[in-house]
Amino acid sequence: MKYLVGQNPAEVFMMRFLAFFIPLVLGYLRISGEEAGLYAKNVGTALMAISTYLISITLLGWKSTIQYKLQLAKRKEVELIKKDHQRIERILNNSQTFVQIINIQKGIIAFSNESGRGKMRTGKEIEGKTMSEIVKERIHPDDFPIIEERQKILPELKDNEYNDVAFRLTDEHGDHTWLFSRAIVFSRDESGAVKEILFNTIDFTNEKKKESKLKQQKINLEQKQLELERIKRKLEEANNKLEEEAQKRASELYRSEKRYKDYIKNSFSGIIEFEHTSDISISLPADEQVKKIREVTRIKEVNQVAAELHGYKNPDSLKGMPLLEFIDLPEEIAIEYGKEFVRSNYRLVGKQPIQLTKEGKPVKVYSNLLGIVKNHFLVKVWEIQRPVNFSDIITTKRLKLIQGLMKKEISDK
Secondary structure, eight states, X not given: OHHHHOOSHHHHHHHHHHHHHHHHHHHHHHHXXXXXXXXXXXXHHHHHHHHHHHHHHHHHHHHHHHHHHHHHHHHHHHHHHHXXXXXXXXXXXXXXXXXXXXXXXXXXXXXXXXXXXXXXTOSSOOTTOBHHHHHHHHBOGGGHHHHHHHHHHGGGOOTTOOEEEEEEEEOTTOOEEEEEEEEEEEEEOTTSOEEEEEEEEEEOHHHHHHHHHHHHHHHHHHHHHHHHHHHHHHHHHHHHHHHHHHHHHHHHHHHHHHHHHHHHHHOSSEEEEEEESSOOBTTSOHHHHHHHHXXXXXXXXXXXXXXXXXXXXXXXXXXXXXXXXXXOOOHHHHHHHHHHHHHTTSEEEXXXXXXXXXXXXXXXXXXXXXXXXXXXXXXXXXXXXXXXSHHHHSOHHHHHHHHHHHHHHHHHO
């Protein structure tokens, strides 16, 4: 049936052929009927006319019906195409990506979705604008070469190829938006040349900012590492200096301690250094200070003279001895002597306390007591003793030492 109402050359030929062939058939039937005596000539002519009319009416009605159905089908197809077009356009307009169709032969933008117009940061429609206008208005000047190179590549794209570029848009405030754009062939003209290109573009400004931030953080980290290296070198230099200074101080302290011990050892006076096993606050009442002094005081250093004054041959045997064990005096006398020491601001000079040797014999000495106070605490006490009858205590060995030194001095002179 479609050949009866078609529009291509073969279908048109069929229509023309039937229009010519049917009257011939009817004429042949009329003549054959007349010759056979089936009907008169006038009747045959009338039958032919009536048959031709009826067949023509039938064909015309048939053609009209088919054309109506075809037009209805075509109208539905057009409506479907229109709905599909509207749906596609709605999808494109609601897309978060920047979609454009550009006629590269004319150099104008044929379509741009809402996101695309928003990315261009203009309230005006951009369809119909030339690419050169868009480039001059919005593309960052540093990215002009990228866009120009792309425009040379696009006309040569094949249907299964695409072209990707990244570039920046700049608004009137100088702010940048980074875009990544992919271009594919959308349509070709009759000669097969590329006519329209579809661009699908996404905004990756946030990613660029993160990348820039990471780069800056990396630079800052490298700078901090360099700064740390510089500080490390300075610390190493300072540490080396401190080690040298510490070694120097240690050497000086060693020499000082040696001189101090040599002085204590070789002194003609009795020298005793007392230390405390716990802190003694000078803010305590005198009674409590004396009580604590008696409880926590120990001998730290003592020389030979002091040891002999108290009846000991070896001074090392006195080291660490508690005060109460070393000075065995009546409690009242010892407490009163301690209070006097506290009230005198921890300095007693030229006192003559009666002390006992380990055998219990009294020894009268001249005593100087000096307390060392640090941060409101009594940290140690020094005592320098010399017997009242000094010449009776000096041993024969020390007299010989003095005589030897005097002889040496005379010979030197």
